[in-house]
Amino acid sequence: MTSTTDFQKDIVNTPDDSFLQGVKDCIPTLLGYISIGLAFGVVGSASGLSVLEIALLTILIYAGSAQFIFCALLLTNSPASAIIVTIFVVNLRHLLMSLTIAPHFTRYSMLRNVGFGTLLTDETFGVAVTKQMQTGKLHGKWMDGLNITAYSFWILSCVTGAYLGQWVATPEKWGLDFALIAMFVALLVLQLSSIGKNKIMHYLMLIGYMVVIMYGLSYIVPSHVAVLLSTVIVATIGVVTDK
Amino acid sequence: MTTSATMVWLIIGCALVTWLPRIIPFIFVRNVKLPEVVLKWLSFIPVCILSALVIENLLDTESGKIVSLDWPVFITFVPTLIIALVTKSLSITVVAGVIIMAAVRFFM
Numbered sequence: 587m588t589s590t591t592d593f594q595k596d597i598v599n600t601p602d603d604s605f606l607q608g609v610k611d612c613i614p615t616l617l618g619y620i621s622i623g624l625a626f627g628v629v630g631s632a633s634g635l636s637v638l639e640i641a642l643l644t645i646l647i648y649a650g651s652a653q654f655i656f657c658a659l660l661l662t663n664s665p666a667s668a669i670i671v672t673i674f675v676v677n678l679r680h681l682l683m684s685l686t687i688a689p690h691f692t693r694y695s696m697l698r699n700v701g702f703g704t705l706l707t708d709e710t711f712g713v714a715v716t717k718q719m720q721t722g723k724l725h726g727k728w729m730d731g732l733n734i735t736a737y738s739f740w741i742l743s744c745v746t747g748a749y750l751g752q753w754v755a756t757p758e759k760w761g762l763d764f765a766l767i768a769m770f771v772a773l774l775v776l777q778l779s780s781i782g783k784n785k786i787m788h789y790l791m792l793i794g795y796m797v798v799i800m801y802g803l804s805y806i807v808p809s810h811v812a813v814l815l816s817t818v819i820v821a822t823i824g825v826v827t828d829k
Numbered sequence: 830m831t832t833s834a835t836m837v838w839l840i841i842g843c844a845l846v847t848w849l850p851r852i853i854p855f856i857f858v859r860n861v862k863l864p865e866v867v868l869k870w871l872s873f874i875p876v877c878i879l880s881a882l883v884i885e886n887l888l889d890t891e892s893g894k895i896v897s898l899d900w901p902v903f904i905t906f907v908p909t910l911i912i913a914l915v916t917k918s919l920s921i922t923v924v925a926g927v928i929i930m931a932a933v934r935f936f937m
Contacts, residue, residue, distance in 0.1 A: 613920065614918075614919035614920035614923060615919070615923075617920075617923050617924065617927065618923060621927070636831050636832055638831065638832050639832045639836055639840070642832070642837070642840050643840055643843075646840055646841065646843075646844035647840070647843055647844050647847050648847070649847050652843065652847055656843060666835075666838075666839050666842065669839060669842075669843065670839075670842045670843055670846055671846075673843045673846055673847060674846035674847070674850075677846070677847040677850060677851075678850055679878060680847070680850050680851045681850035681851075681853070681854060682874050682878060683874070683878065684850065684851050684852070684853070684854040684855060685854040685858070685871060685874075686871045686874045686875060688854040688855045688857075688858040688859075689858050689863060689868070689871075691855065692858060692859050696856065696859065699852075699855040699856065699859060700852050700855060700856065702855055703851040703852035703853075703854070703855035703856075704848060704851060704852060706851045708882065711875075712875075712879060713919075715875040719875075760927070760931050761905075761926075761927045761928065761929070761930030761931030761932075761933075761934060762927055763930070764902070764905055764909075764926050764927055764929075764930035765923050765926065765927050766886075767883060767886045767902065767905075767906070767909075767926065768909050768913075768922050768923045768925070768926025768927065769919065769922070769923050770879050770882045770883045770886075771883055771906065771909050771910055771913050771922060771926070772913045772918070772919045772922035772923065773879055773919065774876065774879040774880055774883060774913075775910070775913040775914055775917065775922075776917060776919070777875050777876050777879060778876065779917060781876075789876055792873065792876065792877065792880075793876070793880045796877060796880045796881060796884060797884055800881060800884040800885065800888065801884075801888065801896060804888050804890045804896045805896060809885045809888070809890055810885075812881075812885065813878070813881040813882060813885050816877070816881050817874065817877040817878045817881050820873070820877045820881075821870050821871075821873040821874055821877045822870065824870070824873035824877070825866065825869050825870050825873065828869065
């Protein structure tokens with residue numbers, strides 16, 4: 587095991603793009619997967635899902651927000667069509683993420699590309715774009731290491747949560763729900779710190795737009811739709827205002 | 830360990846609509862050269878989507894008619910952001926964020 591500082595150095599300097607390095611680069615995100623996964627398992631069993639159903643959801647859908655919304659809609663007796671459409675919209679942001687990192691993997695086979703896409707999540711996307719910004723390249727083996735580690739821990743945590751059921755205390759009380767937000771904050775900071783000094787003001791302006799647009803949209807559409815729309819709008823503003 | 834056929838089909842339906850948006854770009858981008866302007870647009874996506882996800886969590890859209898800050902989350906967000914800026918480390922930020930959040934919930 588490397589210490590945290592060594593690990594940080596690894597992300598920045600090591601040209602090592604092995605499967606093992608992918609596993610290592612996944613470690614900082616694991617607390618997020620474990621806490622959210624446990625919480626999902628608990629919420630799932632509280633919503634009346636069996637351990638088998640929770641495992642199926644976790645293995646087949648593999649998206650935290652979509653899985654939570656699945657439970658919420660199930661509890662309100664929503665029709666299947668409404669559940670499927672909502673899940674589609676909630677996860678449509680992955681289309682943008684996938685479109686962003688796919689151009690870095692065109693040298694690999696179709697099958698491997700389908701594999702990279704299948705295991706794409708907010709977290710692995712964040713780690714991958716940060717790696718790409720810092721090293722300029724993404725490697726298949728590294729991506730597999732990152733993806734498979736994240737996927738395994740997600741399944742393990744969700745199923746463990748399902749077993750723990752009502753016996754585990756509310757994860758929110760221990761601040762564990764913040765793990766995900768903290769990770770997005772850190773990934774955002776890492777993104778911004780690898781952007782050149784001359785462009786930083788432009789990006790900060792875009793984040794300003796993002797705050798305003800997200801706030802406005804929150805009155806009109808559900809928050810997951812607001813995330814999608816504001817990303818499309820602000821990225822377009824970014825292109826138009828870029829010098 | 831039980832389930833019904835309806836539930837399995839529902840889960841499969843949801844799995845398909847989450848899978849397709851993830852893989853379609855990977856299949857499509859292999860055969861098409863994306864124009865310069867699209868690549869430029871995509872270069873803004875990481876910062877946009879990450880900030881959108883952070884802002885989504887800072888806003889409280891449920892408790893009142895007016896969208897306001899989710900204060901406990903915001904109070905935790907500020908020191909977490911500073912820690913992220915100072916340490917530039919994913920793991921330190923996540924662990925510190927969780928501890929601060931637990932403390933804020935304990936005292937508020």
